[in-house]
Amino acid sequence: MLIEPMEAAYSPLYAQIKAILVDRIASGQWKPGELIPNEFLLASEFNVSQGTVRKALIALEAEKLIDRQQGRGTYVARHTSETSLFHFFRMVGLDDRRVTPSSRVISQKLCVASKEIAQALDVELGTRLHCITRVRDMRELPAIFERIYVPQALMPSLEIRPGATMVDEMYVIYQEHFGVTIAHASERLGAVSATREQARLLSIEDGAPLLEITRIGRNVTKKPVEFRVSRCRTDVFRYATEIT
Amino acid sequence: MLIEPMEAAYSPLYAQIKAILVDRIASGQWKPGELIPNEFLLASEFNVSQGTVRKALIALEAEKLIDRQQGRGTYVARHTSETSLFHFFRMVGLDDRRVTPSSRVISQKLCVASKEIAQALDVELGTRLHCITRVRDMRELPAIFERIYVPQALMPSLEIRPGATMVDEMYVIYQEHFGVTIAHASERLGAVSATREQARLLSIEDGAPLLEITRIGRNVTKKPVEFRVSRCRTDVFRYATEIT
């Protein structure tokens, strides 16, 4: 019996607890990598039983917002190059084995949101955005041509050295430098023909078919934060997904 | 304390219960659509508490093997055109709205498993397969060219009338006629150029880029049952996936 507002739509206790915990993570009160109080402490704080807190925590773990480790404790999820790639990067070789990309930044510019991007990011038309163009190599091959758009307001000092080879994932940078955690993403896939520029950068024939992935990245509160378009060679790589 | 074999790897009670229930579904002892015993009955059958059974049932529901309905009971999941499409068919319009395909069968033949297909279906090279070729229309447009391979041994009398417009999903047919339930699938996506035949059937230009989806469909025990290659127009449709 946490809250009992008149006329309230019914919501189970564990869902209310969960919402409170999400808020603590979203607001930065609990930061990525931080150890949060154990189940009994949370239970006594909210005056509920440990089992109820547990149910909220299990739900948060399923959403990958926290990381529970038996014997150690519960931590706020943190992006690492590893986990970020494993979670958000779906390309595999024809042998079905995961590949690790590295990236070369072609350019970083400021631009304004087009109609499509403004709608995707839920911002005003003309909002100022960072626009990063890069090529990602996989197994020594140039494989992905990528444009990334993020609102300048969210990450004022975002600065990627053009030409530098990047090991770190963008999502690690967002989180560690700007406190922005990408927790969910929507992807739309289609097939397109390579433009002349893309063909040159990817060492393929002009007009060759490319897999185009359009992604909207969202933070823990599901607000859109990043828009990205990736054009991938699929002569030696595939996009992998499981339906369960 | 269900089983306690010497040297056994530790496995929680609810996982053992779950395995038993999966087996009852896989073996056909409980058939799709059937009402299964309630939580207390199962609990007393296995001599565990209701909460333990519940945990197994919740896991099965997450895997979409059963359908739990408050106030009514728990049913073995059944494919319907609706649920099958909603679960396995990922194409959406550019407006992000779901589309419902209909299909025209071009041909049905018998063939033998190539190396690639034999490996995918985990059968011997040369195993006899049904091979169905069809075109799927979406919003009055020919949109997908598709080849489906299933072992003849699994579905001896599979017979689709060429030319007939199909409303029913293949997966509904597999389940209702042959007791084969597709419960999981792996998909690999890439971009390819349309062959002349495909271009003609899809009313697009020769060599136009198509999204190629290679799917391995698996039954409830995760054994591969169907191999399918779909080539999709993505000028007005997209493949949609969420990363959560």
Add this chain to the structure above:
DNA sequence: GAGTGGTCTAGACCACGGT
């Protein structure tokens, strides 16, 4: 051994779908 999350139990009560 102390502390954490994971499992399991037993029982109470609630919300929902039918009769």
Add this chain to the structure above:
DNA sequence: CCGTGGTCTAGACCACTCG
């Protein structure tokens, strides 16, 4: 009204990590 699944509690014990 009954029977179902859904929530919540309180407490016991198990498995893992670390000092």
